[in-house]
Amino acid sequence: MKEKIVILGAGYGGILAANRLAKQVNDIEILLINESDFFYERVRNHETAVSGKDHKISITKLIRPKITFLQDKVKQISPNKNEVILNKQTLVYDYLVYALGSTAVSKSENETSVTQYGEAKKIFENFNQDTCGNITILGAGLTGIELAFEWKEKYPKTKITILDRGEFAGIFSDNVKKYIREKCEKNSITIKDKTKYLNFLNGFVHTEGSDPFQSDLVINCLGMLSSDIGKISNLPTNDKNQVIVNSYLQVNQYSNIFCIGDSASVKNSYLRSGCVTALPMGAYVADSIANRIKSKSVSKFDFKFIGRCVSLGRSDGIIQFTNPNDSPKNLFLKGKFAALFKELVVKFTVVSLYLEKVLPFRFYFWPKADIETINSKQNVQHRESVSV
Secondary structure, three states: EEEEEEOOOOHHHHHHHHHHOEEEEEEEEEEEEEEOEEEEOOOHHHHHHHHOOOOOOEEEOOOOOOOOOEEOOEEEEEEOOOEEEEOEEEOOOEEEEOOOEEEEEEOOOOOEEEEOOOHHHHHHHHHHOOOOOOEEEEEOOOHHHHHHHHHHHHOOOOOOEEOOOOOOOOOHHHHHHHHHHHHHHHHHHHEEEOOOOEEEEEOOEEEEEEEEEEEOEEEEOOEEOOHHHHHHHHHHHHHHHEEEOOOOEOOOOOEEEOHHHHHEOOOOOOOOOOOOHHHHHHHHHHHHHHHHHHOOOOOOOOOOOOEEEEEEEOEEEEEEEEEEOEEEEEEEOOHHHHHOOOOOOOHHHHHHHHHHHOOOOOOOOOOOOOOHHHHHHHHHHHHHHHHH
């Protein structure tokens, strides 16, 4: 009897896992489940919000013929029965890959966001330059920064305010923070960091300890929550609804359930959400399941960061080099080359899905290092710095 692998979610990690697994084991059945029949380039949602351009691809064009695609909504998992309950049917699995991603953002009814493609598209469709002169962006992380510069470049007369309770561009090194701040000042983008946001009522943004200020639109980029299916299904989850997994990306209580991408929280690791980790997780899980079916040995998931990049409009950007645990180094690149490199990185994510589909061999690779070793070194360095 064929082993049946069910993959929930057709994002970066889910599609890559399906394609990579399909060419490693012949006598298996792979079912890829997704609520939409399109793959959306989430890393371009801020571009969609500003320009309205569609960045979506039919899922069937991205997957190998051997893979069965089902457009359906996941309602619940019954891990003790090895079952997935969908709207239209119930599926039995031998292995389950949970890749449902991030499907919600914590926001009030008066705010919008670019978390989902549909929301980003609505921002563009409803935007009126004549009546929407003031925009507030909640969150000074990668998405908030990119959205601010993208918007300012297309609509230079719009007043943009970035609001965050933490430090502006806090994930970057000091010299990069300074550079981005200077670029914000040059482009008349107001920064209100270390300021707690309260709410958006009657056209005014209310913060703690300061006077309200007028805004026509508030876009929430404060963060994402994962799908709540794991929580509903009594899988171990954290406060972001991410399923907690071990070093093999397995749920400890259920060794045939793997979780990848934004849905996964690897215990005691420095991994962050995004396609930068979703793609290697998808590739690893495909290899891991293939080896298990073939009764071969399986190694832990190894990964290290080498950098992060952010666009500051279409013609400027930053490449921040990082340590393996994602902490920033002082070395960075800026300007048009950095913007071009960022664009190539984004394009490569989709190219990776295509190439993993069409090539007869495993294509995708990623920088590897033992996560536990890197964590140990970081803890030692931290203790030494504290003692000094």
